Amino acid sequence: MNTPSEPGPGPDQREPSAAPEMPTRAPQVGTPAEGTTPAGRQSAFFTAPFKRVPRWARVVVPIAIVAGVIGGTALGFATRPAVSSTKEYAALNDELTAKITSEDATISKLRAWASDKDAQISTLQSAAAGVKTLQQQLADKEKTLASKEADLASREQKLSDATKQVAASQIKSGLHVVGGDVQPGTYTTTGPDGTNSVGCYYAWKTGTGSDASIKDNNIVKGAATVTLANGEVFESTSCTAWTKIG
Missing domain, CATH: 1.20.5 (Single alpha-helices involved in coiled-coils or other helix-helix interfaces)
Incomplete structure (x- = not known):
């Protein structure tokens, strides 16, 4: 039995032709195929x-x-212009130059001031050294003067002692008590002292009052020697000093 055949596709109902196959390359072992991810x-x-x-x-x-x-x-x-040719550079350079000039002037003034102060310090140091030298010289002179004063005082003391000793061993014009004013002993004189023409007068008296009488007296034109004992009153007039000789 014949089965009816299916009608073929019409001109507009043809089956699409299969897409041409693209050559493929087997992926490398261990690496994913390109385009798979x-x-x-x-x-x-x-x-x-x-x-x-x-x-x-x-x-x-x-x-x-x-x-x-x-x-x-x-x-x-x-293509840019040089920095040194710009106005800003010129202005900055002028400003820095003015500052440097001002600082140089200040430094010069400070140096002059320091030099002046150094000169003043040097002058003061010299003056101080001179004062120190003068002080040392003055101290030396004071020391020398003190030594001379001590020596002079010693000499004066010796002279005073000698004067006292001489005075104690001499009898000048006046009334003297032997054993009080003068020491007992033997005295001598060179003679008249020239105060009168009579000569050297000396006497022994009974006392020092105005009513005392003369026990013995003598007038000499030359040297004379007397011996005086304790308690006697001896008077000398117009005679050189009597010097104790014994």
């Missing part, structure tokens, strides 16, 4: 064009880019 697809997108660039271009192009950047920068600096 998003990361793989991205890697394939960026590396595929780069793989088509020759190896020498991969090196030369970055160097050229860097050189261009450096050259552009250098060209920019080269």
Whole structure:
């Protein structure tokens, strides 16, 4: 029994032709196939064009880019005006020059002031040294003077002792009590002292009052010698000093 055959597709109902098969490459062992993951697809997108660039271009192009950047920068600096030719530089230079000049003037003044002070200090030090020398000289003179004063005092004391001793051994004009005013002993005189023309007068009296009488007396024109005992009153007039000789 014949079955009705199915009508064939019409002109507009033809089956689509199968897509041509793309050549495939077996994935490498241990690595995921390209395009199997998003990361793989991205890697394939960026590396595929780069793989088509020759190896020498991969090196030369970055160097050229860097050189261009450096050259552009250098060209920019080269086209700029020199810093020393700008108004700002000139103004700053003038300001610094004025400050340096002012500081130099201040330093010069300070140096002059210091030099003047050094001269004053030197003068004061010299004066102080001179004063010290004068003080030392004065101290030496005072020491010498003190020594001389001590020597003079010693001589005066010796002279005083000698004078007292001489005075005790001499009898001058006047009334004397032997044993009180004068020492007993033997005395001598060179004679008249020239106060009168009579000569040297000496006498022994009974007392010192105005009513005392004369026990013995004598007048000489030359030397004379007497011996006096304790308790006697001896009077000498116009005679040189009687000196004790015994």
